[in-house]
Amino acid sequence: MLQDIFTAFWRDWVVLKHRMIKFILSRMVAPILYLVAFGWGLGRSIHTTSGSYLDFLVPGILALNSMNISFNSLAPLHGERIYHKSIEEYFTAPINPLSFAAGKILAAILRGMISSLIIIVLSYAFGANFTITPLFIIILLLNCAIFAEIGYYAAMTIASYEDMGRFNTYILLPMSFLCGTFFSTSKLPAALYYFIHALPLTHTSLLLRSIGRGEPAAIFSLIILLIYTVGCFLLCAHVTTKAQK
Amino acid sequence: MLCLSSLKKVYPYKNAAGKQAEKIAVADLNLKIANNEIFGLLGPNGAGKTTTIRMLTMLTQPTAGTICYDNLNTAANAKKIKALIGVVPQHINFDQDLTVGENMHLHGRLHHMNKQERVSRIDELLAYVELSDRINDSVRSLSGGMKRRLLIVRALMHKPQILFLDEPTVALDPQVRRRIWDLIRKMHHDGVTIVLTTHYIEEAEALCGRVAIMNKGKLIALDSPTNLKEKIGKYVVEWDKDNGERDFKIFPDRETAQKFAAALQQGNILRRHSNLEDVFVELTGRKVN
Ligand SMILES: Nc1ncnc2c1ncn2[C@@H]1O[C@H](COP(=O)(O)OP(=O)(O)OP(=O)(O)O)[C@@H](O)[C@H]1O
Ligand SMILES: [Mg+2]
Numbered sequence: 001m002l003q004d005i006f007t008a009f010w011r012d013w014v015v016l017k018h019r020m021i022k023f024i025l026s027r028m029v030a031p032i033l034y035l036v037a038f039g040w041g042l043g044r045s046i047h048t049t050s051g052s053y054l055d056f057l058v059p060g061i062l063a064l065n066s067m068n069i070s071f072n073s074l075a076p077l078h079g080e081r082i083y084h085k086s087i088e089e090y091f092t093a094p095i096n097p098l099s100f101a102a103g104k105i106l107a108a109i110l111r112g113m114i115s116s117l118i119i120i121v122l123s124y125a126f127g128a129n130f131t132i133t134p135l136f137i138i139i140l141l142l143n144c145a146i147f148a149e150i151g152y153y154a155a156m157t158i159a160s161y162e163d164m165g166r167f168n169t170y171i172l173l174p175m176s177f178l179c180g181t182f183f184s185t186s187k188l189p190a191a192l193y194y195f196i197h198a199l200p201l202t203h204t205s206l207l208l209r210s211i212g213r214g215e216p217a218a219i220f221s222l223i224i225l226l227i228y229t230v231g232c233f234l235l236c237a238h239v240t241t242k243a244q245k
Numbered sequence: 246m247l248c249l250s251s252l253k254k255v256y257p258y259k260n261a262a263g264k265q266a267e268k269i270a271v272a273d274l275n276l277k278i279a280n281n282e283i284f285g286l287l288g289p290n291g292a293g294k295t296t297t298i299r300m301l302t303m304l305t306q307p308t309a310g311t312i313c314y315d316n317l318n319t320a321a322n323a324k325k326i327k328a329l330i331g332v333v334p335q336h337i338n339f340d341q342d343l344t345v346g347e348n349m350h351l352h353g354r355l356h357h358m359n360k361q362e363r364v365s366r367i368d369e370l371l372a373y374v375e376l377s378d379r380i381n382d383s384v385r386s387l388s389g390g391m392k393r394r395l396l397i398v399r400a401l402m403h404k405p406q407i408l409f410l411d412e413p414t415v416a417l418d419p420q421v422r423r424r425i426w427d428l429i430r431k432m433h434h435d436g437v438t439i440v441l442t443t444h445y446i447e448e449a450e451a452l453c454g455r456v457a458i459m460n461k462g463k464l465i466a467l468d469s470p471t472n473l474k475e476k477i478g479k480y481v482v483e484w485d486k487d488n489g490e491r492d493f494k495i496f497p498d499r500e501t502a503q504k505f506a507a508a509l510q511q512g513n514i515l516r517r518h519s520n521l522e523d524v525f526v527e528l529t530g531r532k533v534n
Contacts, residue, residue, distance in 0.1 A: 003354075003357065004355070007351070007354040007355055010351075010354065011340065011343070011351055014343065014347055015342045015343070018342075076342075080340070084338060084339070084340070084341050085334075085336060085338040086338050086339060086340040086341065088304060088332075088334065088338050089338065089340070089351065089352065089355065090355065091303070091304060092302055092303065092304060092327060092330070092332045093327060093352075093355035093356060094324045094325070094327040094328035094355075094356065094357070095324070095355060096324070245305075245306040
């Protein structure tokens with residue numbers, strides 16, 4: 001089982017290795033734009049109760065970026081399933097189909113974490129202040145895992161490539177703006193507030209922000225992330241067994 | 246022994262009137278394939294050959310019926326069976342982001358081969374299909390025929406005991422086709438069971454000990470090529486019709502064929518032995534559909 005997970009992971013690692021430089025460069029564009037536009041540009045005229053807006057912003061960018069990268073790392077799986085049909089190789093091999101899912105998700109987590117590392121380095125370069133603890137990294141890992149799983153689920157179920165794009169537009173894009181990434185959710189209308197707080201990205205933003213400031217982490221948020229991680233993996237397991245048939 | 250009993254596959258589809266209907270791709274197929282046979286599956290387009298192979302290789306779930314490999318049932322022993330089988334699909338299904346060598350390594354890894362085994366096997370197989378110098382090229386850069394060759398040897402990586410080939414030699418030049426035939430014969434000689442589909446009747450005739458002819462999801466004939474030819478008649482007379490098309494008639498013995506040919510007024514009369522193609526056309530209908 002472990003060997004098979006590694007095989008699925010190895011495949012994505014080989015592809016990433018071929019394109020590592022391109023991957024790193026392209027992953028720097030969006031964060032630099034966010035940091036310049038919202039951190040330097042807008043941020044100078046925004047005053048938060050606790051430190052600079054840049055410090056407020058960085059955990060939000062980390063959360064939304066790791067979400068996007070992890071999710072989109074598995075978008076090509078859609079093509080591998082529908083057009084190239086290369087995933088048939090895994091389904092005619094003597095492996096547990098779940099190891100395929102696990103390997104793919106781990107590879108997407110890796111991509112999410114590499115791009116997070118890039119942002120952390122860039123943010124420090126832009127003069128942001130935040131502390132990184134082991135828990136901070138764990139939260140990032142969980143966030144990557146959740147959205148890698150959602151990406152896997154989408155790639156394995158969605159019929160057309162266009163619908164993959166729609167998933168980005170209707171679900172990821174609104175989340176990346178609303179889930180406590182660019183502004184505090186505390187002043188939102190109650191209904192929206194509860195809705196937003198049911199989404200995992202909100203809790204990632206909150207946790208990263210408080211840990212980054214050196215404040216204690218909310219156990220409640222951590223539990224929500226864990227529930228999402230496990231729940232989404234079960235969905236992936238389900239859709240994999242189904243696809244195998 | 247590979248045993249198919251009452252195997253059936255139904256696909257939902259929208260018929261011409263736009264109504265939801267059921268398409269019977271494979272209907273109640275019963276078949277036994279012995280170990281170390283070269284077994285051919287013939288039939289017109291849409292007959293259900295690929296669907297049958299996909300069910301046998303566990304890529305498609307049968308709607309009904311069972312498949313057994315010796316005493317192993319596909320429903321309960323998928324992993325064990327998958328270790329025994331090799332699959333050459335009808336469509337090319339390489340990982341487009343990997344090179345030739347990486348695609349082969351991926352296959353070897355999925356079949357739990359260690360690095361040493363993989364490397365030597367890849368060398369040997371790529372050399373056999375003359376692709377050794379393409380090992381580091383992207384699979385995208387191969388020509389159509391090269392992709393086919395690679396597709397076949399990839400399935401041989403883990404030395405399967407049962408090999409399924411769905412139209413393996415489509416788009417190959419005659420030399421390579423013969424090389425692939427030799428490869429198949431060699432596998433057969435080494436004890437491998439081979440199930441193949443093809444539209445090249447001479448391929449089935451050259452390779453297969455037994456062939457099954459399918460039409461519209463049903464098995465309509467099953468025997469050795471020689472017996473099938475004898476059943477429909479060993480002699481054929483062909484002639485030009487007035488409208489320029491060609492017609493033919495099959496006869497059980499030489500004398501009646503000769504008499505018939507002598508009495509014919511048409512031009513370009515040809516007398517010959519029947520072949521598997523005559524059997525195929527005779528059984529599946531002379532016109533398309
Ligand atoms: N995934 C699918 N969904 C719906 N119908 C399908 C599917 N796959 C095959 N069919 C239908 O099942 C029937 C049998 O198809 P199949 O591919 O098995 O034929 P075949 O004998 O392999 O033909 P060919 O010689 O053209 O490869 C066809 O009518 C086809 O349209
Ligand atoms: Mg076919």
